[in-house]
Amino acid sequence: xxxxxxxxxxxxxxxxxxxxxxxxxxxxxxxxxxxxxxxxxxxxxxxxxxxxxxxxxxxxxxxxxxxxxxxxxxxxxxxxxxxxxxxxxxxxxxxxxxxxxxxxxxxxxxxxxxxxxxxxxxxxxxxxxxxxxxxxxxxxxxxxxxxxxxxxxxxxxxxxxxxxxxxxxxxxxxxxxxxxxxxxxxxxxxxxxxxxxxxxxxxxx
Amino acid sequence: xxxxxxxxxxxxxxxxxxxxxxxxxxxxxxxxxxxxxxxxxxxxxxxxxxxxxxxxxxxxxxxxxxxxxxxxxxxxxxxxxxxxxxxxxxxxxxxxxxxxxxxxxxxxxxxxxxxxxxxxxxxxxxxxxxxxxxxxxxxxxxxxxxxxxxxxxxxxxxxxxxxxxxxxxxxxxxxxxxxxxxxxxxxxxxx
Ligand SMILES: [Zn+2]
Numbered sequence: 001x002x003x004x005x006x007x008x009x010x011x012x013x014x015x016x017x018x019x020x021x022x023x024x025x026x027x028x029x030x031x032x033x034x035x036x037x038x039x040x041x042x043x044x045x046x047x048x049x050x051x052x053x054x055x056x057x058x059x060x061x062x063x064x065x066x067x068x069x070x071x072x073x074x075x076x077x078x079x080x081x082x083x084x085x086x087x088x089x090x091x092x093x094x095x096x097x098x099x100x101x102x103x104x105x106x107x108x109x110x111x112x113x114x115x116x117x118x119x120x121x122x123x124x125x126x127x128x129x130x131x132x133x134x135x136x137x138x139x140x141x142x143x144x145x146x147x148x149x150x151x152x153x154x155x156x157x158x159x160x161x162x163x164x165x166x167x168x169x170x171x172x173x174x175x176x177x178x179x180x181x182x183x184x185x186x187x188x189x190x191x192x193x194x195x196x197x198x199x200x201x202x203x204x205x
Numbered sequence: 206x207x208x209x210x211x212x213x214x215x216x217x218x219x220x221x222x223x224x225x226x227x228x229x230x231x232x233x234x235x236x237x238x239x240x241x242x243x244x245x246x247x248x249x250x251x252x253x254x255x256x257x258x259x260x261x262x263x264x265x266x267x268x269x270x271x272x273x274x275x276x277x278x279x280x281x282x283x284x285x286x287x288x289x290x291x292x293x294x295x296x297x298x299x300x301x302x303x304x305x306x307x308x309x310x311x312x313x314x315x316x317x318x319x320x321x322x323x324x325x326x327x328x329x330x331x332x333x334x335x336x337x338x339x340x341x342x343x344x345x346x347x348x349x350x351x352x353x354x355x356x357x358x359x360x361x362x363x364x365x366x367x368x369x370x371x372x373x374x375x376x377x378x379x380x381x382x383x384x385x386x387x388x389x390x391x392x393x394x395x396x
Binding site for chain 2: 008011014015017039041042043045046047049050051053058059060061062065066068069070072073074172173174181
């Protein structure tokens with residue numbers, strides 16, 4: 001066996017991936033080759049030192065990180081809140097049914113036009129390239145942003161909810177979305193969205 | 206809850222159990238932090254990575270495949286976030302940078318808690334550790350992530366391959382070269 005092949009086997013050995021037969025071959029080479037013996041010893045020491053030292057002296061995650069994570073989780077889905085609201089107000093369920101019927105007309109025109117629609121404040125800060133809406137890094141959108149029939153890429157900050165209807169959503173690691181980020185591509189989701197939005201609007205009027 | 210396995214916690218957390226999710230965060234937050242810290246050498250950014258990783262886990266449960274280990278998926282998210290950050294710092298950053306691309310030369314100095322260096326923290330790091338840390342920081346980008354995952358998290362080659370979406374044969378070659386690189390860096394200083 002040549003030293004080069006022996007070196008490759010040494011690494012397999014350190015990875016716990018050397019079959020017994022080859023281990024014996026390696027051993028017989030090591031018995032007669034001093035430089036390979038030294039090399040294996042050094043490699044073993046490298047591994048040992050690395051395993052030990054890499055962890056040592058590392059600071060641990062700050063204590064409050066758990067709380068920060070838990071409090072930053074998105075709130076429970078709005079549609080569940082809506083269902084709860086219906087349960088608490090059974091008398092209004094009929095009204096909801098009426099709305100549902102009404103919304104089917106919305107559904108029928110849904111997808112019929114694929115024009116890009118962007119709704120929100122600070123729209124001058126948003127960049128639009130073809131069918132892609134970009135919130136560039138370093139920009140802040142002061143409230144809710146809604147994009148219909150387009151893809152959305154967020155690098156900056158959205159201070160409210162972000163809703164992408166019938167399009168994809170990309171969030172860069174710099175993206176900050178204060179509210180819920182939601183993509184809606186199904187007709188059913190769309191109905192929920194219209195209902196919850198209508199109700200929110202009604203409720204606050 | 207402590208007796209639950211990862212898989213059990215994951216099942217509960219996916220159903221929306223907040224306690225189970227908190228437990229997963231507890232279990233893995235330090236590991237993610239260490240991984241990020243080793244890759245980015247910056248405490249503040251590493252905290253961000255921890256937070257972002259778990260937020261993405263939470264938001265993307267529907268994309269998680271239960272046949273995969275939870276930790277593999279989580280490390281994958283964390284690693285990608287770190288690589289994203291590195292790219293932002295250095296637009297031409299590539300995981301496949303060549304060996305002679307001395308990505309680490311600048312990092313070598315920032316590696317001792319760069320952003321909040323105090324006499325105390327420097328005092329705590331022995332000379333041996335400094336040599337080792339500098340050797341890691343000096344690793345070319347191509348090998349760095351792999352070696353950090355290997356030594357820090359003690360993952361198998363297969364798991365590293367799954368995390369980085371690389372064939373296990375590539376991981377193996379890089380572990381071997383990375384180990385040789387480190388050996389040469391330590392050779393005249395520690396052996
Ligand atoms: Zn030899």
